[in-house]
Amino acid sequence: MSKTLQAVRGMNDILPDDAEVWEQFEDIVRDWLRSYGYRPIRMPIVEPTPLFKRAIGEVTDIVEKEMYSFVDALNGEQLTLRPEGTASCVRAAIQHSLIFGQPRRLYYHGPMFRHERPQKGRYRQFHQVGVEALGFDGPDIDAEHILMCARLWDDLGLEDVKLELNSLGSADERAAHRAALIAYLEGYKERLDEDGQRRLHTNPLRILDTKNPDLQDIVEAAPRLMDFLGDESLRHFDGVQALLKDAGIPYRINHRLVRGLDYYNRTVFEWVTTRLGAQGTICAGGRYDGLIAQLGGKPAPACGFAMGIERLLVLWQESGFIPEPLTPDVYLVHAGEAAQRAAFRAAEALRGTGFTVTLHCGGGSFKSQMKRADASGATYAVVIGDDEAAAGEVSLKPLRSGGEQIRIPMEILPETLADRLLELEDDDGGL
Incomplete structure (x- = not known):
């Protein structure tokens, strides 16, 4: 008798009892997004591989280690199962001229794919809700995204969720900081781990996000990007903070918050919890003003965020959510x-x-x-x-x-x- 076939490791079936919980969550999310004027968009799961290399960065963990990429046997095209949604959404907006003459508030949800070690709340096929605001400048839209998240946590009754905030400044400011950071880290080159040495001259900012306990003293004393920000970047960041304070949203400035995607600039943020172990980030995002031009569109500002559905559902249930039974009349x-x-x-x-x-x-x-x-x-x-x-x-x-x-x-x-x-x-x- 042939061996019973199983699902691919890290790509899980969602059985009826759990799927009904997912649908209840998705209903809440759709109502929440509509209340802020965001409209749905749906993109393909498979995209050209160069899209993600250009958008995310070729020396990121996602592109180097985690993407599911293959060659189309019919035409030789390099294709990839999407590892995140922002690049796909921006590609669609450019291709269909969605932001020609007007900004757009868009959202999507669906599966993403990364070849990682499966663990609680982190899988090789995982699901995200993504929110993108294309064509908006100024700190107000950054603050709106953060306030939106705070309202959703309240709607879901989530506990122990905290906001961390940082600014990555402009490309020129990051370049100046990068040079200072490389010069500093070269003095500790022998102490850097394998990832740190590999990233030293390609993506040194990511070394600041290391979880290696042996490197924490080096990272804590490293040059801070905030010290390299110019007046315009500081005004933008101060504007975001002022709106958050007006709304009564507590936050912590985390100078080591850099995000793992190269397209971010200025405001970046993460919502984190201590209830999910090492996988404590449930939602993250920020501004990516250069990405639309980088992917071939007319330059336009943009920002967005994404949340991991699997992690949110675990936290929702740990916070006391009891599924509503879906029974017939x-x-x-x-x-x-x-x-x-x-x-x-x-x-x-x-x-x-x-x-x-x-x-x-x-x-x-x-x-x-x-x-x-x-x-x-x-x-x-x-x-x-x-x-x-x-x-x-x-x-x-x-x-x-x-x-x-x-x-x-x-x-x-x-x-x-x-x-x-x-x-x-x-x-x-x-x-």
């Missing part, structure tokens, strides 16, 4: 050929008036079907036998209350069921 039980045809008509009539209905399929006795009806969580069972079918009637049986079973004409089933459900709501004190 009615489980429809039937026995006999005429009853089966009547049951199909009754089920469609109920669905046509807005009720959720599970129609029993697969045969079985009334007793076994009623067990299924009870296990479904439905509020009522609608029972049809050949006698009811011949009379054009149904029996309506309460499953969650002590009421009596009644027999009624089929044509008044929808309105009778609506009245009974309303009575139950009133008895429970309403919704």
Whole structure:
């Protein structure tokens, strides 16, 4: 016998109980994004590999180690499963002239792919909600993104989520800081680990983000990018902070916050928690004013952020979230050929008036079907036998209350069921 096939390591099935929690989360997120005027966009999962090399940077961990890239066997094109969404969104905006003459507030959600070591909240296929504001200058949109996140955490009832903030300045300011940083780190070259030595002359800013405990004293004493910022960058950063203070949003300036993608400039931020172990960042983003031009578009400012759905769901449940059971209003039980045809008509009539209905399929006795009806969580069972079918009637049986079973004409089933459900709501004190 052949071996049973399994999912690819780090790419997980989301089974019905969990998938329903995902849908509840996605409903909340969609309402939240609409309330801020953001519109949906959907991009392909597969993109040209040069898109990510140009946008993210060829000497980043993502491009060097983590991308799922392959050659299209038909035309030899280099393709990659998207490791993040911003580059794809900007590519789409340029290709379809979305920001010609007007800025855009956009969002997307879906799977991303990185070849990492799977661990809690971090998988090789993971899912993100991404938010991008294209064509907006000034600190107000940066602050709006941070305030949006704070509101979502409140809507979800999340606990122990803190904001860290930094500014990466302009390209010229980063270049001056980079030169000073390389000169400083060269004095400690023998102490740098393998990643640090590899990055010393290609991406030294990433050394500041190292988790290696043996390098913390070196990193703490390194030149700070903040000391290289000019007046314009400082004014922008002060403007963001002023709006956050007005809104009562606490934050900590983290001079080591650099982000792992080369396209960021000026404001960068992360929302972090101590409840998820090493994977403490649940949302991150910032400004990337040069990316649109870098990918071939007319220069325009932009900023955005992304949040990891898997990590957020773990934190949501650890903060006390109890999934709302998704149960039908009615489980429809039937026995006999005429009853089966009547049951199909009754089920469609109920669905046509807005009720959720599970129609029993697969045969079985009334007793076994009623067990299924009870296990479904439905509020009522609608029972049809050949006698009811011949009379054009149904029996309506309460499953969650002590009421009596009644027999009624089929044509008044929808309105009778609506009245009974309303009575139950009133008895429970309403919704």
